[in-house]
Amino acid sequence: MNKNARIYVAGHRGMVGSAIVRRLVDGGYTDILTRTHSELPLDDADLVARFFADERPECVVLAAARVGGIVANATQGGDFIRENLQIQTNVIDSAYRSGAQRLLFLGSSCIYPKFAEQPIVEEALLTGPLEETNLPYAVAKIAGKTMCDAYAQQFGFKAFTVMPSNVFGVGDNFHPEHSHVVAGMMRRFHEAKVESHDKVVVWGTGSPMRELIDADDLADGCVFLLENYDGGGMINVGSGEEISIRELALLMKTVVGFEGDVEFDASRPDGTPRKIMDNSKLLALGWRPKFTIEAGLRKMYEWFVSGEHIRGA
Numbered sequence: 001m002n003k004n005a006r007i008y009v010a011g012h013r014g015m016v017g018s019a020i021v022r023r024l025v026d027g028g029y030t031d032i033l034t035r036t037h038s039e040l041p042l043d044d045a046d047l048v049a050r051f052f053a054d055e056r057p058e059c060v061v062l063a064a065a066r067v068g069g070i071v072a073n074a075t076q077g078g079d080f081i082r083e084n085l086q087i088q089t090n091v092i093d094s095a096y097r098s099g100a101q102r103l104l105f106l107g108s109s110c111i112y113p114k115f116a117e118q119p120i121v122e123e124a125l126l127t128g129p130l131e132e133t134n135l136p137y138a139v140a141k142i143a144g145k146t147m148c149d150a151y152a153q154q155f156g157f158k159a160f161t162v163m164p165s166n167v168f169g170v171g172d173n174f175h176p177e178h179s180h181v182v183a184g185m186m187r188r189f190h191e192a193k194v195e196s197h198d199k200v201v202v203w204g205t206g207s208p209m210r211e212l213i214d215a216d217d218l219a220d221g222c223v224f225l226l227e228n229y230d231g232g233g234m235i236n237v238g239s240g241e242e243i244s245i246r247e248l249a250l251l252m253k254t255v256v257g258f259e260g261d262v263e264f265d266a267s268r269p270d271g272t273p274r275k276i277m278d279n280s281k282l283l284a285l286g287w288r289p290k291f292t293i294e295a296g297l298r299k300m301y302e303w304f305v306s307g308e309h310i311r312g313a
């Protein structure tokens with residue numbers, strides 16, 4: 001990809017989008033186009049079409065989406081499916097019509113079947129029932145991935161999908177109800193430290209295994225693919241590093257500097273026992289992650305205590 005290429009990063013204030021912008025800037029890209037949600041609501045087809053016709057980006061990274069945890073998905077399923085379908089449809093179609101050369105669509109590992117064999121290969125998509133708790137979100141993402149494939153096939157539009165595993169890092173959401181596992185745990189350990197609690201209770205037995213990828217590694221993988229991958233379809237981007245919830249909690253205690261105990265409440269649900277993606281396609285292209293989970297957590301905690309996550313909110 002030419003360093004002067006005009007690259008539009010949709011969702012540049014989110015965790016993934018902001019990491020991609022940092023990575024592009026570090027990589028010497030000079031023409032990065034961004035719009036905030038209020039400047040350009042991507043669910044508005046007319047505004048999006050006008051924006052693309054005016055700006056004509058060569059490359060588009062679609063990291064804007066309505067994302068949320070189990071509660072948000074359960075209570076706002078209608079919004080999740082409508083807004084994500086609209087954002088994707090508007091951006092993918094307008095990018096193609098305005099002459100973009102390449103589009104990277106951010107998928108999610110939650111769109112793979114609930115009982116997919118581990119590690120999950122790309123071919124597992126649509127081979128079994130989905131997890132019910134985030135069905136509207138997952139179905140929208142599957143539609144986005146399918147739209148990329150269909151536009152590639154019918155119109156020769158070079159759109160492809162990146163499937164990240166669980167992402168954590170700088171820019172994460174620490175909201176008590178909407179955060180993912182790492183940010184939620186970091187917040188609770190930090191509060192326990194500041195408020196001198198004698199213990200932190202973690203839900204479940206601690207045995208589930210999770211693959212985690214640092215947002216800066218995911219961004220690096222995305223830019224690597226834009227630079228080195230010319231194909232379509234979808235590619236898993238994971239770190240290959242798995243950690244149990246128990247190990248994560250103990251590591252978090254160390255990173256945060258909490259001196260109390262960690263207890264596991266086995267009466268609470270554990271969730272999926274293991275979730276890891278098969279990274280072989282990406283590794284075969286020569287990409288490797290840079291951050292271990294511990295290094296990523298330390299970087300994230302430094303950013304958290306700097307207060308940036310509050311000022312940027």
Ligand SMILES: NC(=O)c1ccc[n+]([C@@H]2O[C@H](COP(=O)([O-])OP(=O)(O)OC[C@H]3O[C@@H](n4cnc5c(N)ncnc54)[C@H](OP(=O)(O)O)[C@@H]3O)[C@@H](O)[C@H]2O)c1
Nearest residue numbers: 011013014015016037041042043063064065106107108167
């Ligand atoms: N986080 C993960 O663990 C994870 C894992 C797998 C895949 N992904 C995928 O990666 C992508 C980015 O995720 P993320 O974690 O970076 O999410 P995020 O932090 O919530 O960022 C999403 C961004 O999209 C923007 N946005 C939402 N609705 C919009 C709209 N209608 N118009 C314009 N902008 C809109 C948001 O702006 P406002 O905040 O102003 O609304 C925000 O900047 C998503 O597609 C997600 O599915 C994330």
